Amino acid sequence: MLSEPSAATVRATLPVVGAAIGEITERFYARLFAAHPDLLRDLFNRGNQATGTQRQALAGSIAGFAAHLLDHPGRRPDALLGRIAHKHASLGIAPEQYPVVREHLFAALAEVLGEAVTPEVAAAWDEVYWLMANALIAIEKRLYERGGGPGEREWEVVERVRETADVVTFRLRPVDGGPVTRFRAGQYVSVRVTLPDGARQLRQYSLSGAPGENLRQFSVKRVTGSGSGGDGAPAPDGEVSNHLHAHVHPGDVLKLSEPYGDLVLDAGPDTPLLLASAGIGVTPLIAMLADLAAAGHPGPVTVVHGDRSPADHALRADHQSYAGKLPGAAVHLFYERDAGPGEHTGLVDLAGVDVRPGTRAYLCGPLPFMRAVRTQLIGKGVAPADVHYEVFGPDLWPAAGSREPAV
Structure with missing residues (x-):
């Protein structure tokens, strides 16, 4: 929990920090890689650095964490922290790296905001940083213990x-x-x-x-x-x-690395499931279907996938085969072109898809696709807490301004 004096300071400065967070994170990465060039070469995704998506994701996570502390005192944003911790564990992030990040992040904060970063402001945001960092360190420690430790x-x-x-x-x-x-x-x-x-x-x-x-x-x-x-x-x-x-x-x-990730099946045998994917986002959902088929899942399963064409649909045969082994499965395939009998032409649209009460949904694909599907699911009565997602690459959902990611 953020202390009362720090909460007041963070609340007062969050609009200023939030407005500058993109520039702050850009300066942060420049400083970090200048001091530790090996991190860019051997750890960070150079493509994401080139496009700026990693900076956007970091900015969104910091601002989102601070906003959550203010909006929900005493309650951690476990979904946000869990997703970050799983990614960190897959990269082998160690506790001793957090002080290094803090050093360059706060130097960037001071460079961008100048005299606005008073000792009181620095202390308040330092408290935010260590609340987030220590929570991540604890979660990552548990993940390492479960998986046999960091390493390859x-x-x-x-x-x-x-x-x-x-x-x-x-x-x-x-x-x-x-x-x-x-x-x-x-x-x-x-x-x-x-x-x-x-x-x-x-x-x-x-x-x-x-x-x-x-x-x-x-x-x-x-x-x-x-x-x-x-x-x-x-x-x-x-x-x-x-x-x-x-x-x-x-x-x-x-x-x-060992396997990590928090988009995992977590449902009882009778829970209605909806697995929606687009493009290469099909891959984690194929594993889910394989698992459900092997277990003989008796509950209803709705399978939704969108792609450019059947020829572009990776693992299409597996997708259909696993779904065919489930007695309660309904399959809806959407293709922009060359759709066959029983398939739909166009983008994924759930208007004609039966979504049962109590459905738990799992989404993976481009961010616009997941936002659209999530909106349609909520419109059909699915609880926001029952819509789970995976983003390939930096998670830009929080960076888009939503304080309620679909997890």
């Missing part, structure tokens, strides 16, 4: 399957021959590759195979430089996705 393990690629023109699935087994930790459907792993310039970049990929298998399976969409980042900067080609597509084949070895 070597995995050999045993199979490579081309799903579409731009999506490849990799199946891997541990090089050491040891047991494979069971994951929860919907989780992801960090994958580290060494790029031609020597950078050891990490990316997170959802596990798209069934939990309980002795292999790890993830599916990678090749990211091209179309579109732009959150601040209008041109988006570069995905370094890691293109490297995996071009250079990784059976017999090659990759380093993977």
Whole structure:
């Protein structure tokens, strides 16, 4: 809980800090990477730094956390903290890195706001920072204890399957021959590759195979430089996705983290479920469907997916096969072109989809898609607390100004 004097100071200064938070985070990353260039080379996503999306996500999380402390005294934003902590754990973030972040963040704050950062203001925001940092450290400690600690393990690629023109699935087994930790459907792993310039970049990929298998399976969409980042900067080609597509084949070895992620199935056998995806967002939901099919889930399951065309629908056969094994499943496929019999032409629209009372929904796909589906679900009576989501890349939902993310 934020102390009363600090709460008053944060409330008074939040509009000023919020208005400048984008510039503050830009200065922060510039200072951090100047002092620790290895972090940009081996930890942070260079593409997200180039487009500014990582800065937007950091700004949104800080402002959102501070606003929550003011709006809900005594109650932590566990959904926000949990999502950040899972991402940190997959990257191997350690407690000793938090003072480093604090040093450069507050230096940036002082640079941008100047004399407005009085000792009282600095102390109040320092309290906000350490409330957030210490909560994350505690959650990450529990995640590490559950998963065997931070670190990476070597995995050999045993199979490579081309799903579409731009999506490849990799199946891997541990090089050491040891047991494979069971994951929860919907989780992801960090994958580290060494790029031609020597950078050891990490990316997170959802596990798209069934939990309980002795292999790890993830599916990678090749990211091209179309579109732009959150601040209008041109988006570069995905370094890691293109490297995996071009250079990784059976017999090659990759380093993977333990599974992490908080978008996981958590429902009773009779709970109505709705799994909605678009594009490569299908991957965590395929694992959920595989898990439900293996368990013989008896409850109703509504499957919704949107894509450009059937040919662009990665894991389409698995999507339909797993759903077909569920007695209570209804499948709604939306394609912008080439829709077949029983399929819909156009963008995902839930107007004609039966959504049962008590439905728990899981969403993954582009942010505009998830916002639209969430709005439609709430309009059909689904409780906001029962709509869960996963964002590939920096989570810009809080940065968009919403104080109620769909978690």
